[in-house]
Amino acid sequence: MTLSQTQSEFAQDVAELIQYIDHSGYSCTFGDTYRDPRSHGEIGSQIAYGARESLHKRRLAVDLNLFKDGQFLRHTEAHRPFGDFWKGLHPDNRWGGDFSNPDGNHYERTP
Ligand SMILES: [Zn+2]
Numbered sequence: 564m565t566l567s568q569t570q571s572e573f574a575q576d577v578a579e580l581i582q583y584i585d586h587s588g589y590s591c592t593f594g595d596t597y598r599d600p601r602s603h604g605e606i607g608s609q610i611a612y613g614a615r616e617s618l619h620k621r622r623l624a625v626d627l628n629l630f631k632d633g634q635f636l637r638h639t640e641a642h643r644p645f646g647d648f649w650k651g652l653h654p655d656n657r658w659g660g661d662f663s664n665p666d667g668n669h670y671e672r673t674p
Contacts, residue, residue, distance in 0.1 A: 566674060570622045573672040576652045577625055580670065583648050584629070589636075594626030594668060595619055624671035639667025646670070 584591050598619035604610040606620050618624040629636045629645070636642075639660045646658030649670050659669025 566621065569672060569674055572653070573623050576649070576656060576672065577670065579652060580645060580649055581627075584627070584645055587644070588631070589645075590630045591627040592630070594628050596625045597622050618671045618673070621674060623674060624669060626668045627670065628668060639665045642667035 581591060595613075596619070598613055598617060600606070600620055602611060603613055603617070603620060604615070607615055609615045613619060619626075627642075627645075629641055631641075642658070642660055646660045646667070649656050649658050653672065655673045657671050657673060659666030659671070662669075
């Protein structure tokens with residue numbers, strides 16, 4: 564599978580995730596999606612915030628801002644049901660809430 568095919572599958576899964584969030588009575592907005600290497604450094608280097616090897620630089624990660632009744636939910640635990648849903652969509656999907664330094668609004672696909 565090419566990187567482009569993986570990116571396309573990732574985008575489809577993000578669409579499903581957003582639908583699931585909406586159907587669950589929540590809403591979301593985009594945080595970081597693609598991080599342009601011209602602003603954030605090539606893969607393996609770092610100019611601004613974010614991890615050197617971040618999958619945002621490969622168009623394989625998205626940060627979603629979660630809301631319920633208009634209230635912003637900033638804590639990782641609020642994302643847990645959506646992280647579980649996300650991981651169920653594809654075996655290569657990872658949720659940031661499982662990281663050693665939890666990042667609950669981060670959803671990614673490992674290439
Ligand atoms: Zn992220």
